[in-house]
Amino acid sequence: MPDTRRSRARARPGDGALLRGEILSAATALLDEAGDESALTLRAVAARAGVTTPSVYLHFANKRELVDAVCLAVWEDLGRRMRDAGAGVEDPYQAMRRHGAAFVRFGLEHPVQYRLLMMRPRSGEEAEWSAADACLAYVGEAIRPCLEAGVLVGDPTRLALQMLAALHGLVALYLARPDYPWPDDVETMADEVTRMAGLGSALAGRLRGPGPAPTAGAFTAAFDALADRLRPDPAAGPDGRG
Amino acid sequence: MPDTRRSRARARPGDGALLRGEILSAATALLDEAGDESALTLRAVAARAGVTTPSVYLHFANKRELVDAVCLAVWEDLGRRMRDAGAGVEDPYQAMRRHGAAFVRFGLEHPVQYRLLMMRPRSGEEAEWSAADACLAYVGEAIRPCLEAGVLVGDPTRLALQMLAALHGLVALYLARPDYPWPDDVETMADEVTRMAGLGSALAGRLRGPGPAPTAGAFTAAFDALADRLRPDPAAGPDGRG
DNA sequence: GTTGTCAACTTGACAGCGTCAACTCAGATG
DNA sequence: CATCTGAGTTGACGCTGTCAAGTTGACAAC
Structure with a gap:
């Protein structure tokens, strides 16, 4: 037949x-x-x-091109979704948090396409370059206001790569290892990872350069002081912290 | 034939x-x-x-079991390598930095095995469970001293997942996207991502809870102050910062 | 309305893959 | 020497991506 x-x-x-x-x-x-x-x-x-x-x-031309085309179709949403997530948030750091969470959400909503485009060895040809490149570009867009506002300091490309590494790591790990002890609210976790990467980059950028490495004790005290300073008012607000 | x-x-x-x-x-x-x-x-x-x-x-029993066995053979090094990297470093935060960098280095040194074990959809069976689980356990071991010393605060499992997400993200992204604008010194970048995740987790854990989200301006000032506090002595030291 | 042309699609095949049932064969044992 | 059994082979099945060559059918021209 x-x-x-x-x-x-x-x-x-x-x-x-x-x-x-x-x-x-x-x-x-x-x-x-x-x-x-x-x-x-x-x-x-x-x-x-x-x-x-x-x-x-x-x-x-071959199966790979078909697969790429299928996956790329879904990718057209990503930019819009990330921009929409940050629209109306004027604070650059809070906007970046939303951007990061939107990226993770997008990845989790399109597991197969995400895996095919982002977790496959490179084809050698130039195909589907745009998808992975778009990710990096969108993250770059998200952190640029933070750089301009002075929240982040450092090389933009390097920062974008680090930020994307954290976001992609969460998505990739969740997709490949659903058997991990993930919390029920991966959405919250997406925000936490974004926050972790944002805060960490902000701080690490300032600590670059020669000098002795601070001890854990110094960190603990300094972090506690910083947290107090950033939390001057214990009144509840509509948004999460940090 | x-x-x-x-x-x-x-x-x-x-x-x-x-x-x-x-x-x-x-x-x-x-x-x-x-x-x-x-x-x-x-x-x-x-x-x-x-x-x-x-x-x-x-x-x-099938090809998958053979592939798993091949990849798992290389995995036996991971625990030793991570422990060795932190041996002799009594400061828990600095030890964690070494642990993280060792993890990334391991992944980059075994690209094929890493990809096969960590970037494949789960088999459904129980096989190769140990490999990915080992990763999480090792990261958990690395951050526990930080929790005990008070550098990190929060749920250990959640923190380990976030930390591993950052580390895995760097490895996975580098393996799948070598065409990204990576810096020449990925080794350094491994340390930077570890530092980013460590600092970010340390800070984010302290900022949890209800309350208004600090503005970017508040962050900037507070971060600058923190960086000054953590860098009291501009004399050069043997180790990197942060 | 017949004819020719060319794009659109089909036929039929190839090599390679993972996998399995049935068979052979050599070495140890009685 | 006969037999038993674990070790490995033979030959096949259905599946995959891919390709060269053939066919079909709508339109344009006469």
């Missing part, structure tokens, strides 16, 4: 690109339903699109 | 387990030489061990 009964009418000359869209949505549906990339075979995609397997090659 | 000319003498009854070791080292060599998991096929492993393909199934 061939792939399947023919179910799709041949496109008219000039409309060949129509199939591309149908293949893409078939692949997307397949990936979303199974939640597992192993379900995404060219044969399954083609059959779902009502077409034979090699027809996929008319619009995608 | 069958798999290859027969090159291995059949083991004597009772010595069947010998083949297991030969398969393991063949697979290890294959993985190390290619630096790419796609080179690790059962046929290649069997041929390298001088045996036919199905013989692998005499000692490993």
Whole structure:
């Protein structure tokens, strides 16, 4: 038996690109339903699109390009989501917190696509470069106001990489290791990791340079003093701390 | 042509387990030489061990178990390496810095194994549980002295997860995205990320609870003051800051 | 309305993969 | 020498991505 009964009418000359869209949505549906990339075979995609397997090659050079296209489609949301998360928050540090949490939330909402785009060895070719690059760029955008306001100090690229490392680490770890003792509120944890990275970068940037390393005792005392200073008013506020 | 000319003498009854070791080292060599998991096929492993393909199934239930065994072999170093890195450093925070850097270094030195064990969706079975669990346990060990000394405050498990997220994020990002604008000294960056996570956790733990979120301006001033306090002596020391 | 052309798609195959049931074979044991 | 059994092989199955060559069908021209 061939792939399947023919179910799709041949496109008219000039409309060949129509199939591309149908293949893409078939692949997307397949990936979303199974939640597992192993379900995404060219044969399954083609059959779902009502077409034979090699027809996929008319619009995608190979499987990798198809997978990339499927995953990239979901990526178009990321920038908007991160910007929306920080919109209306004028304080640059608090805005960065929202940006980071939005990034983590996005990753957790698209586990398969995130894994395929961010946790695969690089293809060697230039494909899907834009996705991972977009992540770094968005994080860079999020921290720039903090740099301009003087909350963060240091090299912007380096800071963005460190910040992204923390965010990506949370997503990647959660996706690959759901058996870890994760708290129920991973949303909160996303904010905590962002805060951790933000506070840590802010402080580490100031401590750079030669000099003796402070002891843990000095840290403890200094941190307690800093916390007191940053918490002058014990009255409750609408937002979380830090 | 069958798999290859027969090159291995059949083991004597009772010595069947010998083949297991030969398969393991063949697979290890294959993985190390290619630096790419796609080179690790059962046929290649069997041929390298001088045996036919199905013989692998005499000692490993499936390919996944073989891959896990290969990767786990390298994991036995991790605990020792992390402990060694912190040995002799009595200051708990500085010891934690070393632990974190050692973890990152380990991951970067075993890219294929790290990726296979830490960046793959969970098998569903219990296999290789120990590897990822070991990571979390080692990080937990590293931060416990900090908790006891009062440098870190908060839930140990949560803190370990956050710390591991930062460390894993750096490794995972570097392995999956070598095309990022990484600095030449990733070693230094490993330390910076550890420091970032440590400082951030230390501070974030103190700022938890209800209350208004400090503004970026308050942060900036408070951080500058803290940095001054932690850097009382501008004389150069042997160690990095922070 | 017949014909020709070319894009759109199919046919049929290839090599390689993980996996398994059935078979052979050598070495130890009686 | 006969037999038993653990060690390894043979040959196959269904699956995968991929490709060269063939077919089909809508439109444009006569």
